Amino acid sequence: xxxxxxxxxxxxxxxxxxxxxxxxxxxxxxxxxxxxxxxxxxxxxxxxxxxxxxxxxxxxxxxxxxxxxxxxxxxxxxxxxxxxxxxxxxxxxxxxxxxxxxxxxxxxxxxxxxxxxxxxxxxxxxxxxxxxxxxxxxxxxxxxxxxxxxxxxxxxxxxxxxxxxxxxxxxxxxxxxxxxxxxxxxxxxxxxxxxxxx
Amino acid sequence: xxxxxxxxxxxxxxxxxxxxxxxxxxxxxxxxxxxxxxxxxxxxxxxxxxxxxxxxxxxxxxxxxxxxxxxxxxxxxxxxxxxxxxxxxxxxxxxxxxxxxxxxxxxxxxxxxxxxxxxxxxxxxxxxxxxxxxxxxxxxxxxxxxxxxxxxxxxxxxxxxxxxxxxxxxxxxxxxxxxxxxxxxxxxxxxxxxxxxx
Numbered sequence: 001x002x003x004x005x006x007x008x009x010x011x012x013x014x015x016x017x018x019x020x021x022x023x024x025x026x027x028x029x030x031x032x033x034x035x036x037x038x039x040x041x042x043x044x045x046x047x048x049x050x051x052x053x054x055x056x057x058x059x060x061x062x063x064x065x066x067x068x069x070x071x072x073x074x075x076x077x078x079x080x081x082x083x084x085x086x087x088x089x090x091x092x093x094x095x096x097x098x099x100x101x102x103x104x105x106x107x108x109x110x111x112x113x114x115x116x117x118x119x120x121x122x123x124x125x126x127x128x129x130x131x132x133x134x135x136x137x138x139x140x141x142x143x144x145x146x147x148x149x150x151x152x153x154x155x156x157x158x159x160x161x162x163x164x165x166x167x168x169x170x171x172x173x174x175x176x177x178x179x180x181x182x183x184x185x186x187x188x189x190x191x192x193x194x195x196x197x198x
Numbered sequence: 199x200x201x202x203x204x205x206x207x208x209x210x211x212x213x214x215x216x217x218x219x220x221x222x223x224x225x226x227x228x229x230x231x232x233x234x235x236x237x238x239x240x241x242x243x244x245x246x247x248x249x250x251x252x253x254x255x256x257x258x259x260x261x262x263x264x265x266x267x268x269x270x271x272x273x274x275x276x277x278x279x280x281x282x283x284x285x286x287x288x289x290x291x292x293x294x295x296x297x298x299x300x301x302x303x304x305x306x307x308x309x310x311x312x313x314x315x316x317x318x319x320x321x322x323x324x325x326x327x328x329x330x331x332x333x334x335x336x337x338x339x340x341x342x343x344x345x346x347x348x349x350x351x352x353x354x355x356x357x358x359x360x361x362x363x364x365x366x367x368x369x370x371x372x373x374x375x376x377x378x379x380x381x382x383x384x385x386x387x388x389x390x391x392x393x394x395x396x
Contacts, residue, residue, distance in 0.1 A: 003251060005248060006262075008239070008243040011239075011243070012240040016225055017224065025215075026215065027214055038213050042213065042214075043242070044241070045207040049207040050232075050237050051203075052201070053201060064204075065201075125281070182317055
């Protein structure tokens with residue numbers, strides 16, 4: 001019904017997550033009224049991102065260089081490795097400014113129901129890297145869901161023989177949150193993981 | 199902080215309406231994991247839409263041809279013209295299958311607070327078209343807001359001397375809606391515009 005170029009534009013927006021028919025139509029019409037410089041910037045950014053960005057061969061972080069910014073930073077603490085589930089996590093932890101070790105991005109979290117088995121998380125690359133390095137602590141920083149917990153336990157087990165401390169980031173009540181809005185599993189964990197006040 | 203190509207991609211998504219920092223990041227990372235054919239389809243669709251689509255010289259509908267589908271359809275009823283606020287409205291009315299006349303898309307609805315004055319709605323093009331045609335009825339089908347009502351009254355006044363019936367689409371309670379959720383202005387209008395049951 002719409003002209004073909006408009007249909008194509010709507011269809012292409014519908015490929016993106018969380019964008020349905022109505023939103024795709026709205027975005028498409030917005031593009032039509034946009035400055036052509038801006039719409040070209042969008043189109044070129046999509047093409048350039050796919051062309052220039054790839055996974056860091058060391059840690060699998062997204063990068064446009066041979067090695068990612070973190071892996072090529074010689075000032076970082078080579079004793080600690082933080083395992084995360086995606087590149088976005090790296091930027092979120094970097095924003096806190098409180099971690100100075102290296103990172104490693106998993107390919108996936110284990111989720112047998114979605115067909116993601118232990119061999120699909122990129123464990124070989126991780127183990128090879130750890131064996132060649134001198135990390136004294138591995139911090140597992142994946143989300144505290146069933147998938148995240150399963151993945152943590154699996155990694156802990158795989159690294160058992162290497163005599164390295166394996167920790168995971170704390171779960172509990174977010175700072176500033178109201179206890180009445182926290183689910184009972186989180187409250188239970190917060191109780192179990194209580195710390196002595198020093 | 200992100201590699202430049204990724205920052206650009208995030209910034210370009212933020213140009214779109216309703217897309218903030220978080221959503222833009224999510225979409226950008228999604229693009230990175232997408233098949234390159236699909237991401238190219240998105241980029242090309244944006245470029246092609248801007249290149250191929252333009253306003254129909256007769257009615258201002260979006261089209262990729264010299265004249266739009268409706269204007270070049272000789273079987274349509276040349277007695278009735280329906281004035282709408284944008285091209286999307288045309289497709290919505292066409293989907294109902296119950297209108298067979300022609301359309302005319304306004305440039306804007308009058309809204310002095312937003313700097314849109316009567317001279318900015320494209321009234322000259324509309325009047326010239328009506329003077330050259332043989333319409334016996336003009337249906338105004340813009341949204342029933344202050345801007346829409348102001349625009350309707352203005353068009354009605356401009357067309358006064360031409361001896362053409364000017365109507366507007368009905369406002370009232372949407373079919374299937376619960377009266378308790380309808381605002382009082384709509385209820386008032388529904389009462390005022392009541393029709394005898396035949």
